[in-house]
Amino acid sequence: MKRDGHIHTPFCPHGSKDALNHYVEAAIRQGFREITFTEHAPLPEGFIDTTPTKDSAMELSVMEKYLSAVQQLQKEYKQDLTVHLGLEVDYIESFEKETTQFLNEYGPYLDDSILSVHFLKHKQNWYCLDYSDDVFEEMTTIFGSVSAIYQNYFHTVHQSILADLGSYKPKRIGHMTLVHKFQQKFPCTKDFSAEIDGILRKAKLYHYELDYNGAGIVKPLCGETYPPAEIAAKAKALGIPLVYGSDAHSAKGIGQGSEQIQL
Template sequence: MIPDLSADGHVHTYLCGHATGAMEDYVRAAIDRGLRRITFLEHLEAGIEYAPKTWLTDQDFTFYFAEGERLRSVYGERLHIGLGVEVGYNPEQVEVILQRLSRFRWDRIGLSYHFHRLPGAPYHLNLLSNKKKNLEIMEHQGSDLLLGHYFDALLDAVERIPAHVLCHLDAGLRHLPGRRFTAAHREQIERLLQAVKRHSMALEINTSGYEITGQPFPPAEIIARARQLGIPVLPGSDAHRPADVGRFFDRLGDVFSAAPAP
């Protein structure tokens, strides 16, 4: 079954600090593209030492929900507007994360892992960054080791944080040249998919990958395995500007044709 390509389930705004455009700009863009549903998935992090800040505070989320309700009153007959969160996993802050999640009523909770604390380092490393400094650290540490940490952290997150969808399954170190998945990584991915299935979660198909690797995150073979396991798949553009809403959704039909569920 092909997912609903009229619904973009992963959209950010200027509120996260590294995107442009107000919430209303994204709503209008979605309507212009003929979408029927959009879900904002703004960043929540806890205990992360990194600059600049790329996530929302609770005060930001209070505004986010108020503005979301206003937009629903204006555009609700033309577009279903979901108010969700992309929560970044931090194994040292699980209780804080759970407390913060409980303060709001989310339409969707997406789960990801961006920031990794290296032993003895005062700051976290952004594993999804394309900044030169971060890439140099990744290369020095070694992609095989860091990717192993990435998949282990996602597996731990799925077990400990109640969420609706797993985001960025294979996007760790996505900007590092020469990144590869070893046999050990593929075993970790299989365990991760099994955990997603066990916790009745969905898997995100993130179309931002087309701009980086020429294919979505995750690629067709992982999508096929998820479908084989009966895991729902949800498309998301990971939009960081209004023009990104629904980007590359027209290519997803080919992904499902090339990798049908066994």
């Protein structure tokens, strides 16, 4: 069954304002039979969005509207495709308790969700690694090198799998090589295959899925899926389920990168 498991919505502050039904209709036209809306969950209580535009996630005040809107779509389109209600939840080091509290409250309403790392901690500050190439360049100075950012990122993804976030913790790891987003401008010379293999082993051990994300294909400084094909092949060989995700932030983004993905 053709499935897109990672789709954003007009509730995303940094996405388009395309209507929800436009996303659904784009999916139907492309032959998808199952989709999941995974809007960026509100950041944990007490965490300050460190991006310049402060628009990384939904505000908590609109969560009920988001839930209601997707639930309405589920009813409206139930004859055409299966619509799942989900979230993309940020794993942010040192905010596990707050994230667990949020999931305990809203998890019962969710069908299918993703756990992702966007923010990296350095000393007492957090930095959004995928915001822009300019911010990534600043991070190379703060962290010390491109490889130091990669090391921190893969360590944090590993920690996200191990973290206790309660019974509603998402079971799919989002774009596990997101740190590659600007690799053509900021190449990394260090080999992180051991760290990646460690993440895959833990994903297998704890029965996690991987988001096989097509968005990197259309990012001009990336040019590959998250994760790239060779890592996806390793995951598949281990029996880790791979779920295609367009990571669409507009209706036209539905299906992006899917031609390069072999499930």
